[in-house]
Amino acid sequence: SxxxxxxxxxxxxxxxxxxxxxxxxxxxxxxxxxxxxxxxLLFFYGVVMCVGGLGYLGYLELVSVVLFDGLGASWAAFGIGIISAIVDNIPVMFAVLEMNPDISHGHWLLVTLAAGVGGSLLSVGSAAGVALMGAARGHYTFMSHLRWMPVIFLGYVASMLVHLWLGNILGVFDVYG
Structure with a gap:
């Protein structure tokens, strides 16, 4: 002491x-x-409460049916990544967890990958990007991040394709089912 x-x-x-x-x-x-x-902290509390309310009212179940049953789990994961670029990836993942879709372990990993990497497509899609814009005010802006968006998108698509390819080749999980 x-x-x-x-x-x-x-x-x-x-x-x-x-x-x-x-x-x-x-x-x-x-x-x-x-x-x-x-x-x-209060913003995230409010977002979590809103997502919880949408889940309680049944709206997330409807979205889950449209996304995962209508489009298929792989395309739904891709769409979740794009949504994660616009809306912060924390509430997006919380919403997916509230949906609780009946998907394979491989698709859960794909959804997590999509939300994480997709959140970096725009600087407002991840808490780290927002924090960096605040800390490096004037040096790192939304517009300066957009210059890198094509490269990040290429990495986003490549990482998802590699995930699907490895899952299919190794037969570790059913990525297309």
Whole structure:
């Protein structure tokens, strides 16, 4: 503990250690809670509540039927990735989890890959992109990110194709079913 270290330094008359220990501030939970970004936390709380409400009312089940039964699980995953570029990928994945579609393990991995990489297509699609735009204000903007979008989209499509190809070749899971 800090008090024990201070006592040992006083016994040894170690002035340098005492100066260092004097500059150490103990952890203050109230100060750290006050520094939290409450607007971001409340935003995500609101989004989670809205998605939960849509699930409770049955709308997510209807969307699940249209996406996964109508289009097929692979195309639905591709679409979820595109949606994740526009809407932050955290609420998109929460919505998919609330839908709870009956898909294979391989398709769950594909949906996760699509939401994660698809969220990077636009800087507003991922929390990291939004945070970087705030931290590097003026240097990293939405428009500067758009220059890289074709390359990111190529990586998005390539990663999904490799996932489907490996799943089919290795026979680890049923990617087309």
């Amino acid at each position: 800090l008090a024990k270290k201070r006592t040992v330094a006083e016994q040894k008359a170690d002035q340098e250690k005492l100066r260092y220990l004097g500059s150490v501030v103990p952890f203050d939970i109230f100060k750290n809670v006050a520094r939290a970004e409450w607007d971001t």
